[in-house]
Amino acid sequence: MTTHTTAPVAQRLSGAVCVVTGAARGIGLAIAERFAAEGGRVACFDVGAARLEATVAGLVARGIEARGYVADVGRRDAVADAFDAVARDFGGPVGVLVNNAVWARFQPLEEVDEESAGRMFDVGLKGLIWTTQAAAPQMKRRGGGAIVNLSSTSALQALTHSIAYAAMKAGVLGLTRASAVELSPHGIRVNAIVPGMVGTPASVGKFDEATVTARLAAMPLGRFGEPQEIASVAAFLASDDSRYVQGAEIVADGGWTIATR
Amino acid sequence: MNRLEGKRVVITGAGSGIGRASAQRMAREGAAVLVVGRSAGNTEETVALVRAEGGRAEAMVADATAEASVEAMVARCVAEFGGLDVFFANAATPGTNTPLLEQSVDEWNDVWRVNILSCFLAVKHAGRHMTQQGSGSIILTSSAASLRANAGAVSYSASKAAVNSLVQTAANAFTGTGVRVNAILPGLVETQMTRKVFEQARERGVEARIGHMTPMKRAGRPEEIAAMAAFLASDDSSFVTGQWYAVDGGVSSTHPHGRIAL
Numbered sequence: 001m002t003t004h005t006t007a008p009v010a011q012r013l014s015g016a017v018c019v020v021t022g023a024a025r026g027i028g029l030a031i032a033e034r035f036a037a038e039g040g041r042v043a044c045f046d047v048g049a050a051r052l053e054a055t056v057a058g059l060v061a062r063g064i065e066a067r068g069y070v071a072d073v074g075r076r077d078a079v080a081d082a083f084d085a086v087a088r089d090f091g092g093p094v095g096v097l098v099n100n101a102v103w104a105r106f107q108p109l110e111e112v113d114e115e116s117a118g119r120m121f122d123v124g125l126k127g128l129i130w131t132t133q134a135a136a137p138q139m140k141r142r143g144g145g146a147i148v149n150l151s152s153t154s155a156l157q158a159l160t161h162s163i164a165y166a167a168m169k170a171g172v173l174g175l176t177r178a179s180a181v182e183l184s185p186h187g188i189r190v191n192a193i194v195p196g197m198v199g200t201p202a203s204v205g206k207f208d209e210a211t212v213t214a215r216l217a218a219m220p221l222g223r224f225g226e227p228q229e230i231a232s233v234a235a236f237l238a239s240d241d242s243r244y245v246q247g248a249e250i251v252a253d254g255g256w257t258i259a260t261r
Numbered sequence: 262m263n264r265l266e267g268k269r270v271v272i273t274g275a276g277s278g279i280g281r282a283s284a285q286r287m288a289r290e291g292a293a294v295l296v297v298g299r300s301a302g303n304t305e306e307t308v309a310l311v312r313a314e315g316g317r318a319e320a321m322v323a324d325a326t327a328e329a330s331v332e333a334m335v336a337r338c339v340a341e342f343g344g345l346d347v348f349f350a351n352a353a354t355p356g357t358n359t360p361l362l363e364q365s366v367d368e369w370n371d372v373w374r375v376n377i378l379s380c381f382l383a384v385k386h387a388g389r390h391m392t393q394q395g396s397g398s399i400i401l402t403s404s405a406a407s408l409r410a411n412a413g414a415v416s417y418s419a420s421k422a423a424v425n426s427l428v429q430t431a432a433n434a435f436t437g438t439g440v441r442v443n444a445i446l447p448g449l450v451e452t453q454m455t456r457k458v459f460e461q462a463r464e465r466g467v468e469a470r471i472g473h474m475t476p477m478k479r480a481g482r483p484e485e486i487a488a489m490a491a492f493l494a495s496d497d498s499s500f501v502t503g504q505w506y507a508v509d510g511g512v513s514s515t516h517p518h519g520r521i522a523l
Contacts, residue, residue: 247514
């Protein structure tokens with residue numbers, strides 16, 4: 001695995017209030033770090049109070065302007081309250097929203113239960129409606145904004161035991177396009193990142209060793225991605241560098257989905 | 262912004278429009294750019310613009326559809342700057358508006374030669390250098406017209422769809438080499454290639470209607486495509502290969518924009 005460069009980056013998000021959901025770890029944390037490196041002020045949402053507190057304390061200790069918000073994005077009222085708190089605490093409206101939070105369970109069809117499927121759709125699909133609903137008025141107030149939704153290559157090429165997950169992540173793409181069309185008149189851009197295999201402990205742990213080895217050999221870029229390599233895509237989509245990119249699917253998967261397997 | 266510090270870049274079709282804006286943007290981020298085009302005047306003007314900002318660029322007059330010329334571009338970049346890290350194959354033609362049933366084989370072949378043969382040659386010769394080197398980023402200019410009809414001539418749309426396929430097949434062929442291949446799909450952008458559309462709209466006083474089919478209700482600017490090119494050239498896109506990225510104001514994500522009557 002290559003080491004990601006830490007070359008200086010521009011302050012493309014200078015002063016922008018950025019909400020990142022699921023920010024306590026993994027890709028969400030990498031996004032919060034990258035946004036901060038580009039001048040963003042980061043509102044970290046997570047459902048896990050203990051891990052969020054530790055993460056935010058770590059960011060603040062590095063001189064980053066970050067605040068933590070314990071919120072279950074699957075609950076509309078909790079999301080609305082958290083966005084009110086963000087505007088109050090940062091003294092200004094939200095300019096960037098990254099919908100990264102997810103709750104996932106991979107089950108064979110016969111074992112999919114109502115509670116698991118419900119929770120997946122509540123957090124990973126309906127939750128995006130609630131955060132977008134809460135963010136849009138604040139973005140309109142500042143004349144526009146950028147929303148970045150995390151989909152998955154599971155939405156494009158399915159794996160077994162992922163019926164609910166694939167449905168949720170495909171849903172994110174439809175939600176993204178429809179949000180883009182509806183919010184475009186307000187200067188709000190909505191785009192999706194479609195990550196492939198990213199080497200977070202949670203994602204690699206889902207597969208046995210033989211599967212991991214086979215996938216690495218067939219991967220055009222020869223390796224899994226790093227959270228920072230998704231964060232750099234998110235930074236592009238959050239910044240004015242993507243100001244003519246609207247409703248797009250930005251796949252970052254090491255080339256995994258380009259070939260018939 | 263120094264994401265491209267030390268990168269050596271070739272850009273074709275760089276005498277104007279998207280190519281010129283990309284040369285300026287990439288040089289601003291630290292790249293050394295070989296500015297390739299068919300016109301000495303235009304390429305030299307691009308170089309002058311880059312240098313005026315303190316950037317590094319050299320001009321080269323060459324034909325992007327001739328194999329020897331493309332080999333010469335790679336050689337020149339290596340000789341001039343010490344290597345080749347990024348090849349942006351951006352030269353293209355819109356073709357003619359001859360109706361499909363009247364289209365001649367010569368007209369068809371001319372569009373395919375400029376729009377896809379040039380990309381094949383870029384992938385082949387930049388790819389040869391980069392696979393040996395173990396790294397590199399090849400960027401091809403496709404078009405939103407590659408995805409759907411009614412955004413350009415038949416030959417143009419078909420040739421750009423071929424560019425999309427080349428991106429996937431080349432990226433797959435380069436598995437394990439560290440070389441990335443991606444396409445940008447611009448929507449309507451005012452350049453030399455599309456100038457007629459804009460001029461006609463202005464003459465008829467309907468300039469405001471340009472881009473009215475897109476959710477963003479406007480045409481794009483060359484700098485907005487250049488920003489994507491800089492992203493794909495940089496290590497910010499290090500996990501991205503084989504992709505088609507639309508920069509089109511949302512036109513490919515929707516049906517022609519309108520509101521459903523309730």
